[in-house]
Amino acid sequence: MKILTFSTLFPNTEKPGHGIFVETRLRHLVASGQVESRVVAPIGWFPSKHPRFGDYARLAKVPKSEVRHGLQVEHPRFPVIPKVGMNVAPFLLAQAARPRIARLLDEGYDFDLIDAHYFYPDGVAAAMLARWFNKPLVITARGSDITLLPQYALPRRMITWAAKRADAVITVCNALREEVIALGVPGERVTSLRNGVDLQLFRPGERTPNTSFTLLTVGHLVPVKAQELIIAALPLLPDARLVVAGDGPNRGMLESLARELKVETRVQFLGAVPQAQLREHYNNADALVLASSREGWANVLLESMACGTPVVASRVYGTPEVVAAPEAGVLMRERSPQGVADAVDALRKNYPERAATRRYAEGFSWDDTSAGQLRLFGEVLARRAAHPDAQGVVVGSER
Template sequence: MAHGHFRIAMLSLHSSPTGELGTRDTGGMSVYVFELAQELGARGVYLDIYTQAKTGHPTVTHLARTVRLIHLNTGVHREIPKQDLYRYLDLFYDQLEAFRKGEHITYDLIHSHYWLSGCLGLRAQRAWNVPHLIMFHTLGAVKNSLGVGPSESHQRIAAEQLLAQQSTAIVVGAEREKQHLIRFYRTDPKKILLIPCGVNLDRFQQITVQAARQQLGLDRWDRIVLSVGRLDPLKGVDRLMEAFAMLRDMQRCCLVIVGGGDTDQPDILQLRQHAESLNIHDRVIFAGRVAQGALPFYYSAADVVVIPSHYESFGLVVLEALACGTPVITTPVGAVEQILTRPEAGMVLSDVSPCGFASALRQFLTCVEHSPRTAAIRRALATPYSWHRVTAALYAAYNELLRTSLPSAPHMPVSFGTAFSYAQNQRSAVV
């Protein structure tokens, strides 16, 4: 195998790197996979990304000269919801193997994203006898410990436990996530690789406040608060709205919420009702789904970006906002403390109640500064997190895994129909 020209199977079953961002199952993970794929392709790595088929998509799409997106068709004539994908993993594996054998491909390494893809990757790890790297992106046990939103299934928890024990290595974007793996799944710290996520510094650049607001039709507002992300209960948008409602004297200030599907989707309708109940409906703008190319206009138009999340495994929005020169107010999640190291860049809250957010918002909105100097300070904090640097670290990890040839996982069940009970037994043995 020539150095640098190895072949990777990347698994991203439930979320395509070319999916529409901001919808319920398409967010930071899709950005991560897409940007990583572009950088790996530039290094000459042969990369096949496997995802579930969607209506109207060809089986193979070329994302770069050596990068392909491959849609696995299970024969189910609809897109399978994420919560149902586990039942179809045997079919996905059969389709993956049929494609691989039909193309006469031998992979050197597997990189899985999220636990569902990890289950597929663990089976391939055993069958192909190659290293298997996984990035969970979020952990079910952490979500359940917070008690916000629907509970994650026992199936997911057991599968993540198994993957934490049997995958070759695990990538995390933040020290906090590493500690979660050790605490909840008793993961061996030596197999956890801390490699932060990145930001596209070419795409996310500052636009003048006036130009950005004119482009978006927001120039009638004196102050703008921005939230960007999927509209999931864990994102905490409801408590941001409650905080914003406390700024009743700032009538020429609006809250812009980017994310969700079409503006008539249930998640947005529920938040609209919440805005009505708080009597802020005339100062809240639901932008819905926004293309990546338009996001810099929103970040640049804002006086402050707020991340009210209960849980983030890293916090990509922090980097995107800073790269556009905009400060951030955030809960202590992901890697935010390691990024927001200057007071000009924003604030990590200790009081994450609506009152705590309202106090921080008032402080920022009354003394906000849009000078080139402060914008440059903020952008400088994002610069070390370029995707080029992130990929260089991950590329080195790939090479190290291939060089050391760690032993393969213990025997896995022959089908996913029996994998769940196997995973539960394994989990019971270590808890």
């Protein structure tokens, strides 16, 4: 089976952690030996590589083509237009990718279907491309593309159009599946396939008991991750310290908050940490804390559990599906500093054996996810073969 994976959420030489969950799922699928893939991961165009332009300049340095873990990745450029860009992004994205995809076909890579990730603008653009190239389409919903963007009228209409046009929709948790169905997509067309965890990369290691209870939080320092709730909980947890792995625009605010609350000596900011190095931090922590306001399927939760470290997490979207047993960790009763502190205290009172936490994570390998994809893709292709003129036909079921 030949597929074309399409998404702006894909790692590159300048941002190796960007959209790594898309790359990881694809790597495991290809490792099955039953799928070949080429990746088209468009990059926003910017005219200068000068360092003063920050992330824009970094993206300008991304090569037009690269190979990652044996996967051929194309990076066509699409224009980013301030203020109006949100509404026209799907069209610009599709127009930019179309020539590169046509070239892949000319070179002999006649793919069987388009495997798109993130509904807006990526999934909408993929629906346009599927029409142009007359290919079946599967779109994966991953989080804010369904929980946030449909709040805007035009994106909602385009997301709904793309979802109904797709031959199948995948969601990374059942909570997102219900959100997609609420948009008017028939339930029999929406399949829930959760993310897995790399049990070889994330595994228990040697650790020295901490002198103070060590909390770890991993993620971009952006409003949706709400690391400020964890820092604000520290005065309520006088014998705990916090390690923050990640970087982003909220870092200055978080550092100021730590000073204001006089807990700066108990907060360590690591900056961005490569995924391969996260294992050490998971192993050294006593608990991972995630206080997000939105999460589709938070991979960091399973990564921590796979290292034997239980978690404390907010009760949002797919997270209760991840933290579903005492050995996994504790869900907050409320998203507040007090809610964080109470959940940490509850975990400490009934702290699970780290081996039990690891065993729980072992139930989330990528094997089931890859098998589900293969099954669904096969159904899509069989249905299209039987009805070659059909688009957006009903395939698949909840799994």
